[in-house]
Amino acid sequence: MRGHQVLHDPWFNKGTAFSIPERDRLGLRGLLPPKVMTADQQVERFMRDFRKIPNDEERPMQQWRMLNRMHDRNETLYYKIVNANIKELAPIIYTPIVGQVCQNFSGLYRRPRGMYFSSEDKGEFSAMVWNWPGEEVDIIVVTDGSRILGLGDLGVQGIGVVIGKLDLYVAGAGINPRKVLPIVIDVGTNNKNLLDNDLYMGAHHERLEGPAYEEILDEFMEAVFSRWPNVIVQFEDFQNKWALKLLQKYRNTYRMFNDDVQGTACVGLAGILGAVRAMGRPMEDLASLKFVVVGAGSAGMGLVDMVRQNMAQALGGAQPAMAHALHNFWLVDKDGLITKDRKPLLPLYSAYARDPGENALPEGANLLKVIQEVKPDFLIGLSGCGGLFNKEILREMAKRDRPVIFPMSNPTSKAEATAEAVFKASDGRAIFASGSPFPDVVLDDGRVCHTNQGNNMYLFPGIGLGTMLCGARTISDGMLHAATERLAALVPDEVVKQGILYPPIEQIRSISVEIASAIVKKAVEEDLADGYFRGSLRIKPRQLGAMTEAGLKELIASQMWSPQYTPLIYTPKD
Numbered sequence: 179m180r181g182h183q184v185l186h187d188p189w190f191n192k193g194t195a196f197s198i199p200e201r202d203r204l205g206l207r208g209l210l211p212p213k214v215m216t217a218d219q220q221v222e223r224f225m226r227d228f229r230k231i232p233n234d235e236e237r238p239m240q241q242w243r244m245l246n247r248m249h250d251r252n253e254t255l256y257y258k259i260v261n262a263n264i265k266e267l268a269p270i271i272y273t274p275i276v277g278q279v280c281q282n283f284s285g286l287y288r289r290p291r292g293m294y295f296s297s298e299d300k301g302e303f304s305a306m307v308w309n310w311p312g313e314e315v316d317i318i319v320v321t322d323g324s325r326i327l328g329l330g331d332l333g334v335q336g337i338g339v340v341i342g343k344l345d346l347y348v349a350g351a352g353i354n355p356r357k358v359l360p361i362v363i364d365v366g367t368n369n370k371n372l373l374d375n376d377l378y379m380g381a382h383h384e385r386l387e388g389p390a391y392e393e394i395l396d397e398f399m400e401a402v403f404s405r406w407p408n409v410i411v412q413f414e415d416f417q418n419k420w421a422l423k424l425l426q427k428y429r430n431t432y433r434m435f436n437d438d439v440q441g442t443a444c445v446g447l448a449g450i451l452g453a454v455r456a457m458g459r460p461m462e463d464l465a466s467l468k469f470v471v472v473g474a475g476s477a478g479m480g481l482v483d484m485v486r487q488n489m490a491q492a493l494g495g496a497q498p499a500m501a502h503a504l505h506n507f508w509l510v511d512k513d514g515l516i517t518k519d520r521k522p523l524l525p526l527y528s529a530y531a532r533d534p535g536e537n538a539l540p541e542g543a544n545l546l547k548v549i550q551e552v553k554p555d556f557l558i559g560l561s562g563c564g565g566l567f568n569k570e571i572l573r574e575m576a577k578r579d580r581p582v583i584f585p586m587s588n589p590t591s592k593a594e595a596t597a598e599a600v601f602k603a604s605d606g607r608a609i610f611a612s613g614s615p616f617p618d619v620v621l622d623d624g625r626v627c628h629t630n631q632g633n634n635m636y637l638f639p640g641i642g643l644g645t646m647l648c649g650a651r652t653i654s655d656g657m658l659h660a661a662t663e664r665l666a667a668l669v670p671d672e673v674v675k676q677g678i679l680y681p682p683i684e685q686i687r688s689i690s691v692e693i694a695s696a697i698v699k700k701a702v703e704e705d706l707a708d709g710y711f712r713g714s715l716r717i718k719p720r721q722l723g724a725m726t727e728a729g730l731k732e733l734i735a736s737q738m739w740s741p742q743y744t745p746l747i748y749t750p751k752d
């Protein structure tokens with residue numbers, strides 16, 4: 179490549195950072211302004227301009243566009259910018275603004291990124307995977323667009339979310355951006371507005387269901403694993419009826435996990451463990467605390483199952499302990515409290531369904547009544563229903579000493595309560611975590627109340643990184659528990675006491691190293707690891723198992739990609 183070709187290739191382009199010898203040898207002289215900039219100066223130039231965008235309601239979308247153009251122009255610089263400003267930029271490339279991006283994707287689409295497998299391509303998937311230029315792919319994030327954040331069915335436009343997830347893999351876990359692949363499986367959409375819009379970019383028919391749908395997914399999994407046998411596939415934002423089913427179907431055969439079910443469960447449980455410490459209670463108390471979980475979908479059920487497993491472990495781990503732990507949960511969905519009178523009572527819920535009439539609560543009792551009767555320690559929202567935790571509900575929760583309130587739905591507009599509402603209602607005593615970021619709240623008397631972002635972004639990058647590094651064949655519950663406990667342990671006691679449940683997101687790279695290390699150790703212990711083989715590096719599971727914690731972390735960090743320009747021409751050393 180020479181001249182304009184180099185400048186227009188996002189992998190090789192360095193913009194104004196091409197050195198003079200590179201400009202000479204690659205035919206770039208005269209094609210760039212004369213001053214050679216450093217990458218740091220380029221970041222600064224970008225951010226100065228970025229922050230100048232007028233602060234009106236258009237701002238976030240303008241900022242997303244500016245970042246997206248950089249992503250298309252110069253991948254290295256894009257990730258350098260994101261890494262250096264992760265706290266400021268995550269809300270734009272990820273939740274909440276990515277939700278708006280998906281909703282408007284037909285208008286925003288400029289260049290292709292990722293792959294689309296549609297029902298019209300059935301039978302062709304195993305050939306299509308060869309159209310992807312990347313010889314190696316480490317991580318795939320795939321959605322069928324059926325439940326994008328709390329925004330419902332957005333069809334192919336859901337690609338925005340999977341691109342955002344992979345941005346965090348690159349920025350947060352140092353996965354090489356040339357080895358990530360965002361994918362949408364387009365089996366149609368049931369969103370009438372999209373079907374009525376002749377400019378919608380996906381298949382114009384209703385979603386395939388039943389065996390026809392499952393055949394597409396099976397063909398997809400076979401195709402990607404036949405080309406990239408070592409890839410990790412993260413399922414993202416599949417509607418409930420498929421998310422859990424596909425997870426059960428594939429998790430023991432393929433190297434895959436479901437971020438909404440498992441990633442959310444991990445971040446939720448880590449937050450819960452932190453909250454128990456913040457309340458000043460010993461960890462054994464967890465098994466006696468009461469949880470009202472609102473939203474019994476993929477995320478809600480994933481979370482309760484994981485919390486229950488943790489409680490059962492604390493109670494001795496045996497079957498009676500698992501049964502005992504069931505008593506701590508009250509599940510509320512769009513039809514109210516789930517009891518044994520629920521018709522139909524899905525097998526998924528039957529273990530958790532309460533006895534009707536218990537605590538004077540009938541089938542379908544409303545949330546306020548449930549809270550009044552149960553007096554829960556924890557109120558967790560994974561319903562996608564914005565504002566559901568209204569004043570009355572928050573006032574009721576505020577009767578606890580330290581009410582724990584987690585409105586975890588995304589994006590911000592779907593959060594069950596705002597941080598301000600929660601802290602005002604509880605006079606600052608609440609412990610708060612939300613899926614999308616909220617700034618800390620300052621009360622009238624000047625007290626600062628800390629918010630937390632209980633988002634699976636703390637976990638999935640490290641889960642993927644660790645799984646890749648040990649060559650785990652599958653991702654087990656044991657690995658996920660180990661990752662969760664590691665995350666929770668990263669916050670020291672004196673910090674937790676202030677209601678801070680997670681480490682700062684600016685530390686995402688070192689957090690991912692920690693999580694990856696926990697994943698590797700557990701996978702080796704459970705005999706799930708095949709080892710790490712890359713280039714000339716060959717590390718067998720036994721060797722991974724024998725490493726010290728420091729040695730393992732050093733290995734992990736050394737394998738992470740960093741956004742640094744690589745020399746494009748050979749310059750002999752003196």
Ligand SMILES: NC(=O)c1ccc[n+]([C@@H]2O[C@H](COP(=O)([O-])OP(=O)(O)OC[C@H]3O[C@@H](n4cnc5c(N)ncnc54)[C@H](O)[C@@H]3O)[C@@H](O)[C@H]2O)c1
Binds near residue numbers: 445587
């Ligand atoms: N914080 C995170 O990391 C994180 C991770 C995953 C999902 N989420 C969010 O959780 C939400 C749900 O995701 P999901 O995959 O579980 O969806 P889902 O469709 O599988 O489940 C939604 C559940 O909410 C219930 N619900 C809907 N309206 C309700 C109402 N008015 N009152 C009570 N319950 C109601 C439904 O009955 C269902 O049980 C989404 O907004 C998503 O963005 C957050």
Ligand SMILES: O=C(O)C[C@H](O)C(=O)O
Binds near residue numbers: 272587
């Ligand atoms: O995407 C997120 O921000 C978290 C989660 O995966 C969700 O679906 O809301």
Ligand SMILES: [Mg+2]
Binds near residue numbers: 327415437438
């Ligand atoms: Mg999701």
